[in-house]
Amino acid sequence: MPLLNRRHLAMLLAALSAQVAAQQSAPDGPIAQVEVKGSASYDPRRDDTAARIVVGREEIARYGDTQLADVFKRIPGVAITSGSGRSIEVLMRGLGGGYTQILVNGERTPAGFALESLAPEQIERIEVLRVATAEFSTEAVAGTINIVLRKAARKRQREAKLGYLASSAFWGPTFNLEAGDRGEASSWAVTASGNHDSMSRESSGLEENRRPDGVLDLRRITTLAEQGRVNRLNLGPRFNWTLANGDTVAWETLGTGSSFRNDDHIRVATPIGRAPRVPDLLIFGEFDDGLLKSDLRWQRKTASGSQLDAKFGAEWSSRKSYVDRFGVDADGRPETDGSMLADTHARGVNSTGKATRTIDGGHLLALGRTWASTTRRAR
Structure with a gap:
């Protein structure tokens, strides 16, 4: 018998002997089964x-x-x-x-x-x-x-946080509220947060100029003292529903508002060179921002593996700033360049639609359209 066939025969006999020994040594009764499960985690x-x-x-x-x-x-x-x-x-x-x-x-x-x-x-x-x-x-x-x-709440949640911010320039209380719950076909969640900060900080700067011959012809020292306060409020309710046919509908709204008031006092000392026109200047500023944005979304997954998404949204925003400047010149006479007011409002509607489908090889084919109309008014 060729050597190769003898080796194959020996391996076959050894395998049969091991199988018979395993069957003879197996205990009576059902054999215990061990099941191992694993899931691929996604780390972005x-x-x-x-x-x-x-x-x-x-x-x-x-x-x-x-x-x-x-x-x-x-x-x-x-x-x-x-x-x-x-x-x-x-x-x-x-x-x-x-x-x-x-x-x-x-x-x-x-x-x-x-x-x-x-x-x-x-x-x-x-x-x-x-x-x-x-x-x-x-x-x-x-x-x-x-x-x-x-987005939607994953579980029942009731959480409230109160804090206090303390830094070298800002200090004040903060709060955050979160509530949500999930049912068989719906879920909701609401977040609210806000803060009230006071501000006080000082800074200084040095400005120098030298001519080509090396002579120092300008030296200015500027100091800025700033005081103010900041108020902010954020609100975000979200609702999700699963319809009888498996479609999902979501309504989410985002509302934010903030106000900032500050007083700046700028002093410029000029030991060398010409002093600025207004070396002692007071600046008062008011800044208010507001945003309201609401979106209604619909999603359907078909039996063929495609996904359809549609969204309709509306938004409103406002930004207002008022700055008043008043100072005195180098001779101590009142000097001002007046006040500045900027007030901008915008509102609009928008709509998007998208269809996606996974094709061979794990590639994703997507087709969509976007439409938006916005009106702005400024003064």
């Missing part, structure tokens, strides 16, 4: 591409932040700059303004929307996209930040 930061960073709800709530600016400070590649009061601007790659696109639930924010008016408790996740994608608008140069608000 680990599984998504390097062009996208996702900060989930767990990470947002981990540090107990009361302001959205504190959450952004921990996101790689995102920078925060402060404006008047507690207003913030988000920058990517050093570019802000119209270069960094800010979205809420994948949609552009309405006119008059103040990013700092959102509370961390209202946010489900923050998506940071460094490159253009087909999912969102590609009009941003630096990148896109999509803030996804919290």
Whole structure:
């Protein structure tokens, strides 16, 4: 017999012997079964591409932040700059303004929307996209930040938080309320948050100018003393229903309001050179922002694996600022450049529709349309 056939025969006899021994040694009665189950967990930061960073709800709530600016400070590649009061601007790659696109639930924010008016408790996740994608608008140069608000309640929830903010420049009480419940075919959730902050801070700056021959011909020392107060209120009710045919309907509303009052006192000392026209200046400012946004969404999943989504929304926003300036010149005479008033109101309606289907290879085919109409009034 060839050597190869002998080896095959030996392996076959050994396998049969092991099977017989196992049957003879098996105890009487049913054989115990062991079932192992596993689920693939999804970690957005680990599984998504390097062009996208996702900060989930767990990470947002981990540090107990009361302001959205504190959450952004921990996101790689995102920078925060402060404006008047507690207003913030988000920058990517050093570019802000119209270069960094800010979205809420994948949609552009309405006119008059103040990013700092959102509370961390209202946010489900923050998506940071460094490159253009087909999912969102590609009009941003630096990148896109999509803030996804919290949706339906996953369980019965009743939670209230009271706090007090104390820092070198701001101090005051804060509150946050969360309530929600889930039934067999419906769920609801309501979040409310607000704060009242007082502000007091001082800063100084030095300005010098030297001529080409090295002679110092200007030296100014500027001091700024600022005092003010900030009030904010956020409200976000959400309702979800599952219809008899399996369709889902969701209604969510976002309302925010904030007011800021401040008094600035600017003094400029000029030991060398020419003094400014108004070296002693008082500035009083009033800034009020309001936003009301409501969306009704419908979703259906078909037997063929397609998904249909439709949304109809309405929004209203308002931004008002008033600044009054008064001072004295270098000779002590009253000097003023008057007051400035800016009042902007916007209202509009919008509608979107989308159909998606998973095709061979795990690819996703999506078709959609968007319609919006907005009216702005400014004075």
